[in-house]
Amino acid sequence: MTQTVEAVVDAAGRVQLLGEVRVASSRRALVTVLEEPAAVPDEAALLAEAALAVGWSRPEEDAAWSHLQPEK
Numbered sequence: 001m002t003q004t005v006e007a008v009v010d011a012a013g014r015v016q017l018l019g020e021v022r023v024a025s026s027r028r029a030l031v032t033v034l035e036e037p038a039a040v041p042d043e044a045a046l047l048a049e050a051a052l053a054v055g056w057s058r059p060e061e062d063a064a065w066s067h068l069q070p071e072k
Contacts, residue, residue: 007031008038018047 005019015031055061 009033016045016048 003021005017005021007015007017009015009031
């Protein structure tokens, strides 16, 4: 199944997908760089924040980083 996902390419050429891609195994992909700039600087980081927060909010993460937290 062909999937299309929006992405942002930064000045260093790194590609940040703005959506999720699901594949059963490695697949070839094409990247088309458009002439228009990203709508917001660092848009990819802002859009990824909510997805990353899901992982950050797990009890296992709290336990793993608890040694950096001040005593309560």
